[in-house]
Amino acid sequence: MRPILDIQHVTHAFGHHTALHDISFSIKQGEVVGLIGRSGAGKSTLLRCLCALERPQQGHILLDGVDLTTQTERQLVRARRKIGLVFQHFNLLTSRTVAGNIALPLQIAGRPRKDHAKRIAELLALVGLEGFEDKYPSQLSGGQKQRVGIARALAAEPTLLLCDEATSALDPESTNSILALLADINRTLGLTIILITHEMEVVRRFAQRILVLDHGRLVEDGSLLDILRDGQENQTLHKLLADIRPSLPAFIAENLSPSPLTEPHKTIIRLVLSGDSATTPLFSMLYAHYAVKATLLQGGVTTISQRLSGDIILSLEGEHIEQALAFLKTATQSMEVLGYVPSHP
Known part of the structure; x- marks a missing residue:
């Protein structure tokens, strides 16, 4: 089966600084993947390349068989609709209601206006916010705002959901509820999810597979058990694991x-x-x-x-x-x- 996302030898630099060094990995339909690394590891640059907001100097990024690195700007507009984005700070439009925020991708995609209400109702039920369609972002908690952000990301029925530090701005209770929601969406819709984070505890609870970036290089690709096993010899992994591993009394x-x-x-x-x-x-x-x-x-x-x-x-x-x-x-x-x-x- 062809992977839904195939990254082939991606290298990207800003001036003399190489942010990504020969990155290669592939992700299958329905996988839940955690992409983790400390500040400066290259997570944000890789995210922008995956969204085709940056074009790498070398390598290829194939989404559902389409190479994003060779597409024209007009073609990329259509390709980006297959990618849903969930942001750390929600990025909701304060002047729009919950329904208005969720409708935005539908409007951009040119969906008939008569179909909006049904799709919005489906998404609100999916994220547990029935009855919230007329509320404004200022009336919502952080966890509720992120649920709206997830609903908006799903509006155009993407094949890939990218969550950029989606729980970093939330309290522990809200973090748990959002991770449970994302896991439910994966099970219900079979949606492929990549969670970009610096928090090992988040990927420990959520991801089936973990990719570790360090100074622009992919240094690990495996399960948490693989990382626990390798962490005693790899200093990068050792530091990332420090927050979740038992320590000596x-x-x-x-x-x-x-x-x-x-x-x-x-x-x-x-x-x-x-x-x-x-x-x-x-x-x-x-x-x-x-x-x-x-x-x-x-x-x-x-x-x-x-x-x-x-x-x-x-x-x-x-x-x-x-x-x-x-x-x-x-x-x-x-x-x-x-x-x-x-x-x-």
Whole structure:
């Protein structure tokens, strides 16, 4: 099946500054993808290229088989209607009602005016704002404004929805409701969604697949589990993951040594679990087979992309630590020794 979006070796520069370096990836119909990176990573430039607001110096961007980099301006007007945009600060017209804001893409696309009311009603029901058509943006909460923004983005029935920091201006409760709405839209409409953000917590809860940009380069393309596994060696991923990964308790971190101690000590490890390893009785197996006692210090098991997954920090103490570590390395997705602390600090 042909991907709905195919990015081929895209490079784009502003003067002597190269904002995007040889970016390539493709996205299938119905995928939910998180595009993440810190400030200056190239997210905004890539977004503008995806919307055909910037034309890269090298490479190709194919949307539903049409190469946006070769289209004339007149052709791009039509191509952009296949892309819905949801903005961080909503970008609603304050002089228009909710219905008026949602109708704007319909007017631009030249849809018959007699069809507007039905389409607006459908979209308001979809985003949970029935009865709000005559209200103005000033009468809405932040979460409600973003729901209007989503309805407007969907008005012309796009094939791709780009959400640019769509939850960054919202409180935690509104963020949860917007992410739930986007997930419901994906399930209901089969719509392909790309969420551009700097917040790993947002993509952890929402995205099936994560793209990581760093200094204009694509440094990771995979699931959150892939990123958790690779994050111990990749400094860019390590920094992005810092906000969502369990961290060492202070009393452990203060006494942690990078090398084994001569005195009795505990080995501190981090495990990434998924699928069978998330439900395997690892603690009892460690004690039964290796006489090693395991204590959970931080973390736990949760559901990621409909699979049980875990990211945990343990302390190990006992007779056959090396054999136990070898077992854990094969029985889990990732095992990392963080250091060593005295048995009785």
